[in-house]
Amino acid sequence: MKPQSMTGFARSDGYWQRYRWTWELRAVNGKGLDVRLRLPQGSDHLETDVRKRLAERLARGNVQVALSITLAESRLELVVNEAALQAVLDLKARLGDVLDDKPLSLEGLLGLRGIADFREGEEDSAALETRDGMILGDLDVALDRLCAMRGEEGEKIVAVLGRQIDRIAELTGTIEADPSRTPAAIAERLSEQVGRLVDAAPSLDSDRLYAEAVLLATKADLQEEIDRLNAHVAAARALLEKGGPCGRRLDFLAQEFNRETNTICSKSNAVAVTAAGLELKTVIDQFREQIQNLE
Numbered sequence: 441m442k443p444q445s446m447t448g449f450a451r452s453d454g455y456w457q458r459y460r461w462t463w464e465l466r467a468v469n470g471k472g473l474d475v476r477l478r479l480p481q482g483s484d485h486l487e488t489d490v491r492k493r494l495a496e497r498l499a500r501g502n503v504q505v506a507l508s509i510t511l512a513e514s515r516l517e518l519v520v521n522e523a524a525l526q527a528v529l530d531l532k533a534r535l536g537d538v539l540d541d542k543p544l545s546l547e548g549l550l551g552l553r554g555i556a557d558f559r560e561g562e563e564d565s566a567a568l569e570t571r572d573g574m575i576l577g578d579l580d581v582a583l584d585r586l587c588a589m590r591g592e593e594g595e596k597i598v599a600v601l602g603r604q605i606d607r608i609a610e611l612t613g614t615i616e617a618d619p620s621r622t623p624a625a626i627a628e629r630l631s632e633q634v635g636r637l638v639d640a641a642p643s644l645d646s647d648r649l650y651a652e653a654v655l656l657a658t659k660a661d662l663q664e665e666i667d668r669l670n671a672h673v674a675a676a677r678a679l680l681e682k683g684g685p686c687g688r689r690l691d692f693l694a695q696e697f698n699r700e701t702n703t704i705c706s707k708s709n710a711v712a713v714t715a716a717g718l719e720l721k722t723v724i725d726q727f728r729e730q731i732q733n734l735e
């Protein structure tokens with residue numbers, strides 16, 4: 441699977457008999473997978489399945505999931521509170537001698553609070569199970585669309601990252617090939633520095649100065665940092681080629697790119713190397729910014 445972006449939107453609609461429903465999924469960047477559900481009353485039993493399906497398809501991102509269910513037609517049922525009705529009839533019987541003999545009418549009984557009420561008819565358990573299965577099936581449709589959108593955006597991000605990695609490799613090569621790093625240039629520079637020190641202070645031991653200069657030159661050598669930058673470039677390319685969730689590992693590599701570049705800039709004793717190092721830092725910052733959008 442190719443690397444995906446963490447941002448996207450998807451929607452799916454479905455119906456069954458008198459039920460209509462709509463799923464809406466919105467995803468933005470996040471350090472991990474954070475799912476926030478908004479389910480209609482009476483649909484809480486779907487939460488476990490919804491979270492499981494999202495976790496199987498998504499690795500990172502803040503995802504808002506909303507389900508709305510409406511009834512295309514109403515089916516009211518009259519529900520009688522048998523206990524309340526019997527209590528009223530028992531009271532009528534006990535007080536028959538006191539009250540008039542006018543019989544209780546249906547209209548009168550329905551007018552008594554708590555005796556009867558109209559409510560929406562419910563399906564049996566088998567029908568509700570069928571409906572819920574279709575609702576979850578449409579969640580899969582919305583997830584397919586969300587992953588497709590994230591995949592398309594991911595392809596664009598990977599293309600940008602590939603160009604930035606190429607630029608990092610190019611600038612690393614520029615630093616490695618800079619004339620200031622040739623043995624002849626280093627020797628000439630050391631000789632000039634030691635010569636100026638001896639001229640300024642003839643009493644200094646020139647052999648000791650040369651030894652110290654060689655030690656400083658060894659510490660200032662950039663080859664180790666260059667080798668690590670090249671290794672990180674190869675690792676970043678391998679991650680993008682392998683695909684799948686790789687944002688966190690690329691972010692770690694971006695930190696390592698930055699660490700080696702900072703060291704190169706601090707060791708540099710050539711204007712061209714410093715300039716390439718500063719441009720490297722700019723490209724690495726752009727690289728890291730793009731990574732924040734990648735799953």
